[in-house]
Amino acid sequence: MESFILLLGWAGVFLPTAFGAIGSIIGCGRAGQAASGALLDVESGYGRLVGSSALPSSQTIYGIVVTMQFNRAVSLDSAPGLFSIGLLVGLALLFSAIVQGSCCAAAINTTKSKPEVFGLAIAPAAIVEGFAVFAFIFALIVGGSIPGGTAG
Amino acid sequence: MTAATNYHWFISSLPHMPRSFDVEHVPISGIRLQERLRMLGDDDKVIVEQVQRFLLWDRQQPERTDEDVQMEYDRLMSSVSNPLVRDIITYRMDVRTITSALRRRRLGLEPPTAVGQYVDHIREHWIHSDFRLQREHPWISGVREALDASKPLSVERQLLNATWDRWVKLSDGFYFSFETILLYLARWEIVDRWTRLDESAGRQKFENLLAQTMASGGGIK
Numbered sequence: 136m137e138s139f140i141l142l143l144g145w146a147g148v149f150l151p152t153a154f155g156a157i158g159s160i161i162g163c164g165r166a167g168q169a170a171s172g173a174l175l176d177v178e179s180g181y182g183r184l185v186g187s188s189a190l191p192s193s194q195t196i197y198g199i200v201v202t203m204q205f206n207r208a209v210s211l212d213s214a215p216g217l218f219s220i221g222l223l224v225g226l227a228l229l230f231s232a233i234v235q236g237s238c239c240a241a242a243i244n245t246t247k248s249k250p251e252v253f254g255l256a257i258a259p260a261a262i263v264e265g266f267a268v269f270a271f272i273f274a275l276i277v278g279g280s281i282p283g284g285t286a287g
Numbered sequence: 288m289t290a291a292t293n294y295h296w297f298i299s300s301l302p303h304m305p306r307s308f309d310v311e312h313v314p315i316s317g318i319r320l321q322e323r324l325r326m327l328g329d330d331d332k333v334i335v336e337q338v339q340r341f342l343l344w345d346r347q348q349p350e351r352t353d354e355d356v357q358m359e360y361d362r363l364m365s366s367v368s369n370p371l372v373r374d375i376i377t378y379r380m381d382v383r384t385i386t387s388a389l390r391r392r393r394l395g396l397e398p399p400t401a402v403g404q405y406v407d408h409i410r411e412h413w414i415h416s417d418f419r420l421q422r423e424h425p426w427i428s429g430v431r432e433a434l435d436a437s438k439p440l441s442v443e444r445q446l447l448n449a450t451w452d453r454w455v456k457l458s459d460g461f462y463f464s465f466e467t468i469l470l471y472l473a474r475w476e477i478v479d480r481w482t483r484l485d486e487s488a489g490r491q492k493f494e495n496l497l498a499q500t501m502a503s504g505g506g507i508k
């Protein structure tokens with residue numbers, strides 16, 4: 136039983152990075168496919184289309200930072216906290232990256248025929264990013280109170 | 288293993304559909320559209336071909352008997368399983384049946400025996416000007432007036448407008464999915480039909496003007 140709890144603790148350390156990366160893969164993939172398709176229908180502004188498809192990559196970075204913050208000697212005291220917070224922030228990063236990818240794809244699709252609305256079209260993706268940032272920051276704050284806070 | 292469609296890529300590669308079908312050109316030429324459709328996954332290609340075949344059949348206006356329409360409807364309904372495609376077929380058949388009923392009543396004929404959910408309803412409400420379908424099909428009164436005034440272009444415009452609105456409303460719920468492609472095709476077909484109508488009307492007008500000029504042009508040296 137103790138081993139299992141320790142296993143969960145270690146999983147909690149790495150879950151933010153893993154889930155953030157999975158979300159970024161799906162989100163960037165969707166937006167990137169939309170950008171590639173839009174390239175067939177526009178004569179200029181290619182860089183902006185392809186560049187905006189990279190927005191969902193930030194969730195992986197947030198995940199890495201949380202993992203670095205959580206990286207410590209996992210004990211029976213710290214494992215439950217690491218797992219709970221790691222899982223929840225990981226899920227938040229996962230879903231935000233996927234939804235942000237869809238927002239970026241929609242923005243790319245809109246921008247190709249009305250480039251002047253790019254700023255407004257990309258706003259929903261920025262709002263989704265804001266929620267990912269909230270989850271990231273509060274994971275760091277709450278994670279600070281987990282026992283064994285100094286890196287192991 | 289069959290290839291799957293990449294919907295995000297495919298839909299972003301298509302030019303935007305205009306807000307109204309009353310434009311000068313289709314957003315993408317028929318040839319280019321067919322080229323793009325070849326990029327669809329194998330399963331999707333089969334369904335798209337069904338839709339295109341139906342839309343082509345629907346836009347051709349030869350003299351068809353009610354039995355011909357009934358046979359085609361039965362054939363389609365037994366071969367098509369996609370709910371949106373069935374919805375597209377049903378709606379177009381309903382419009383066809385109601386328009387046919389309006390025309391037949393104007394000519395003093397019996398109610399049509401064509402297909403769709405409204406055949407019995409129309410028979411029951413034959414004496415009502417809008418067959419008591421105005422709420423579901425608000426275009427009926429306008430089309431009836433245009434028929435009475437012998438304005439075929441106005442009839443066509445109103446029927447296309449009603450169908451366009453229907454496809455736009457349906458497409459609101461879809462973004463990067465196969466349904467988006469189906470509804471794009473359905474709307475493209477309306478724009479194509481209208482631009483060709485416009486083109487033939489323009490050509491007719493030009494020929495009339497030419498004929499008038501030739502008739503009165505004896506003084507040209």
